[in-house]
Amino acid sequence: xxxxxxxxxxxRFGGLCAVNDLSLSLDKGQILGLIGPNGAGxxxxxxxxxxxxxxxxxxITFEGKIITGLRPDIVCKLGLTRTFQVVxxxxxxxxxxxxxxGAYNRTNNRRESRQKAEEIIEFLGMQxxxxxxxxxxxxxxxxxxxxxxxxxxxxxxxxxxxxxAGLRPIETDHMIDLVRQVSKQGIALLLVEHVMRVIMSLAxxxxxxxxxxxxxxxxxxxxxxxxxxxxxxxGEVEIDVKG
Amino acid sequence: xxxxxxxxxxVNGLFTGGIYALVAVGLTLIYGVMVIVNFAHGExxxxxxxxxxxxxxxxGIDPYMIIPIALVLIFGLGALIQRGxxxxxxxxHPLNQIILLxxxxxxxxxxxxxxxxxxxxxxxVPYETAVISAFGLRFAIARLVAFFASMTISLLLxxxxxxxxxxxAIRAVSQSRDAARLMGINVNFxxxxxxxxxxxxxxxxxxxxxxxxxxxxxxxxxxxxxxxVVVVLGTMGNFIGAFLGGLIIGVVEAFAGFYLGGxxxxxxxxxxxxxxxxxxxxxxxxxxxA
Amino acid sequence: xTAEISKKTSSGPVRDWxxxxxxxxxxxxxxICFLLVGLLALAPLFIHSTYYLGILILATIxxxxxxxxxxxxxxxxxxxxxxxxxxxxxxxxxxxxxxxFLISPWVGILIAGLxxxxxxxxxxxxxxRYGLKVxxxxxxxxxxxxxxxxxxxxxxxxGGAVGMWFSLTxxxxxxxxxxxxxxxxYIALGLVVIGLxxxxxxxxxxxxxYFLAIRExxxxxxxxxxxxxxxxxxxxxxxxxxxGVGGGFYVMYVTFIxxxxxxxxxxxxxxxxxxxxxxxxGSLAGPIVGALLNKPFAEIMRGALTGxxxxxxxxxxxxxxxxxxxxxxxxVTGVLHTIYxxxxxxxxxxxxxxxxxxxx
Numbered sequence: 001x002x003x004x005x006x007x008x009x010x011x012r013f014g015g016l017c018a019v020n021d022l023s024l025s026l027d028k029g030q031i032l033g034l035i036g037p038n039g040a041g042x043x044x045x046x047x048x049x050x051x052x053x054x055x056x057x058x059x060i061t062f063e064g065k066i067i068t069g070l071r072p073d074i075v076c077k078l079g080l081t082r083t084f085q086v087v088x089x090x091x092x093x094x095x096x097x098x099x100x101x102g103a104y105n106r107t108n109n110r111r112e113s114r115q116k117a118e119e120i121i122e123f124l125g126m127q128x129x130x131x132x133x134x135x136x137x138x139x140x141x142x143x144x145x146x147x148x149x150x151x152x153x154x155x156x157x158x159x160x161x162x163x164x165a166g167l168r169p170i171e172t173d174h175m176i177d178l179v180r181q182v183s184k185q186g187i188a189l190l191l192v193e194h195v196m197r198v199i200m201s202l203a204x205x206x207x208x209x210x211x212x213x214x215x216x217x218x219x220x221x222x223x224x225x226x227x228x229x230x231x232x233x234x235g236e237v238e239i240d241v242k243g
Numbered sequence: 244x245x246x247x248x249x250x251x252x253x254v255n256g257l258f259t260g261g262i263y264a265l266v267a268v269g270l271t272l273i274y275g276v277m278v279i280v281n282f283a284h285g286e287x288x289x290x291x292x293x294x295x296x297x298x299x300x301x302x303g304i305d306p307y308m309i310i311p312i313a314l315v316l317i318f319g320l321g322a323l324i325q326r327g328x329x330x331x332x333x334x335x336h337p338l339n340q341i342i343l344l345x346x347x348x349x350x351x352x353x354x355x356x357x358x359x360x361x362x363x364x365x366x367x368v369p370y371e372t373a374v375i376s377a378f379g380l381r382f383a384i385a386r387l388v389a390f391f392a393s394m395t396i397s398l399l400l401x402x403x404x405x406x407x408x409x410x411x412a413i414r415a416v417s418q419s420r421d422a423a424r425l426m427g428i429n430v431n432f433x434x435x436x437x438x439x440x441x442x443x444x445x446x447x448x449x450x451x452x453x454x455x456x457x458x459x460x461x462x463x464x465x466x467x468x469x470x471x472v473v474v475v476l477g478t479m480g481n482f483i484g485a486f487l488g489g490l491i492i493g494v495v496e497a498f499a500g501f502y503l504g505g506x507x508x509x510x511x512x513x514x515x516x517x518x519x520x521x522x523x524x525x526x527x528x529x530x531x532x533a
Numbered sequence: 534x535t536a537e538i539s540k541k542t543s544s545g546p547v548r549d550w551x552x553x554x555x556x557x558x559x560x561x562x563x564x565i566c567f568l569l570v571g572l573l574a575l576a577p578l579f580i581h582s583t584y585y586l587g588i589l590i591l592a593t594i595x596x597x598x599x600x601x602x603x604x605x606x607x608x609x610x611x612x613x614x615x616x617x618x619x620x621x622x623x624x625x626x627x628x629x630x631x632x633x634f635l636i637s638p639w640v641g642i643l644i645a646g647l648x649x650x651x652x653x654x655x656x657x658x659x660x661x662r663y664g665l666k667v668x669x670x671x672x673x674x675x676x677x678x679x680x681x682x683x684x685x686x687x688x689x690x691x692g693g694a695v696g697m698w699f700s701l702t703x704x705x706x707x708x709x710x711x712x713x714x715x716x717x718x719y720i721a722l723g724l725v726v727i728g729l730x731x732x733x734x735x736x737x738x739x740x741x742x743y744f745l746a747i748r749e750x751x752x753x754x755x756x757x758x759x760x761x762x763x764x765x766x767x768x769x770x771x772x773x774x775x776x777g778v779g780g781g782f783y784v785m786y787v788t789f790i791x792x793x794x795x796x797x798x799x800x801x802x803x804x805x806x807x808x809x810x811x812x813x814x815g816s817l818a819g820p821i822v823g824a825l826l827n828k829p830f831a832e833i834m835r836g837a838l839t840g841x842x843x844x845x846x847x848x849x850x851x852x853x854x855x856x857x858x859x860x861x862x863x864x865v866t867g868v869l870h871t872i873y874x875x876x877x878x879x880x881x882x883x884x885x886x887x888x889x890x891x892x893x
Binding site: 280328331336337341342345350352353355356357361460472475507510514517520522524 | 606610612614659663665667668669671672673675676677679680683684686687694798799802806810814843844845846847848849850851852853854855857858859862
């Protein structure tokens, strides 16, 4: 049985169908990529899985339990944490405090929370900014902080929403490495990405969505050659990937 | 209840509502353009009424003649306050905006209290008790004039917003600040203008209120609260909503005053306020949820 | 909790204690607070005028109420403007229990806290259930205040428009009536000490971090496992209960209460908002620093400089609020923090981050 089972979720906003009958599954320790053109519904799907939106149809099952429509904080407590496309740090709090908020997900003890936070901060190579306010961090560090916070909640799955967007190539390489290490810890990952290099090197399987519907699913090599995917999306990407 | 009393209450309510409408239109204009709730709004009405007092007691001028003076003075003051103070907090945390405006309001009340004392005052004009009788109803001249003046001013403002270049620029900014900027509109200038206009017409409402009306420096607060109710009722940022809302609240208050007594009539507006905030925060003209 | 020190300096228990406190901004703030409390406690030795003592007592009460608001507005960022409704609830509860039921104010104050806390539950529930946020939340609390003023004006049981008062009978400890001002000061200080400790414990705890997270970004907090509704409610209830207790003591000190006096935005600004804002909203020392700056200064302005002309204190408060928002958005405590960081950098090899909160 898959760790995360998404079956036929649909979300409509007024007359617009943002996500239509989307299904996917994620196994323990697996890295699944979710790609598609802008506006395809990827973030909407994330919002549904993590509890920020209620699906109009369909179900989401996590570890065999139905979590459809549960509050985001409950979903997180159960073991599924998401990050945000436009990073959401706690600007006036220190990096340490930021991560501690995540760490408190599993403990009520300040010492434990602080220790865990500092371990994770070190894991992400952010020790030198541990006391700085999150609002004063550079983009690259903010992206790392976003992952640090998610890691601190001790999840079984992390939904990474465009964790590489806006990074320079060298920073992207760092992040790819970090993501790999996270995966090695046994955490399953669902990645939304536009940077093809990242998806191709990290994802074991890829789901492609377009206009809210799944148009392809398979291993990275198959996806690259899928006609529907090339027409809808990768065709554009030729231009993207030049940098 | 006899028809005469019923219609008399409506008339009185509309007269009061006209003032409310003017104040609310000013508030909603400011909100629509700058997305800021002017917590000092009522204080500008208070300034208007005290300007009328000054003009009347010092120079013996009839309050209605003071309207243009009040307009210009308060417009200038408003633009200055906007430029110097409000502008700085437009993108800050809402709490900072509220604090700043509360501070401005307090400062204005303090200054008026300092120079005029907290003793209640009033100006008296020869025609203050004059009444027209028609259709079996009584229309107090001063209030009748105030009503038509507020209708006229509201209409003029509406035409200004819809048929002049600057007016359209103001409406553009209220719809999308960035798009307006891209079109070459000097958004900051529009901000000064809007705030100035918004508080200026509120001050005019104060002048219109002045004949034989008890004035104390703290009177603005009550009008602020009513203005909030009206603006939320009529949908924040909506000109016509504020206008109609003002009239509606005026009439509602008149009936509440008749049945419950003058000192508690405000409870009707507060109940309406609370009900709207809970069940239809977008107001009469907005979508279901704000 | 001390940061690493690269320079080897001599150590000893006193030095270590100082290091433990002074290298931690939170603890330094508490030190400042307790120094202020100490100063206030010693004040009666030097100040004998009942007028000035009265100002200090009010300032101390304001500090306590300010702490209650700081927890709601400062920590969780909820725009509960009209916190004074909870003070009023507590005040009326206490005076009714005293007048009509002869219940000692010492007990009455606690019951007042309970009543105000329950009221807080109701307010929190309504605002959460109906999704009132930011401006709407603020306006709702104002509407509540005005509505309550009208209701209390007509409610005969609590005195209606005339209000309630009690006669200053023979001083009796159990009635919280004293012949001189000093006991009131010490009770108020006691409340402030309790308030400071509660505030500090909350701030350092999980609940405090969750409060701050909610203030900074509610969605991000929820995504990290924070039950935002629960914690927002907790903040309101704690703040309300505290304000209720403060209100109970307030009414015992001023000995009377009436609706226009207490359901009043002007008083709300003076008691609830001015202190924490000028002192530094969201900081630990803000409420007490702000209250002690505000009230005495306003009174002195009113008395000394302008010969008692009315409106002076309003001018002072208004200007302070404006100046604070414009130039000192983090309040006096924020300025102190900047100075503090400079001192630390200058005199030790420490490099503390620019973090307002200091090491956890």
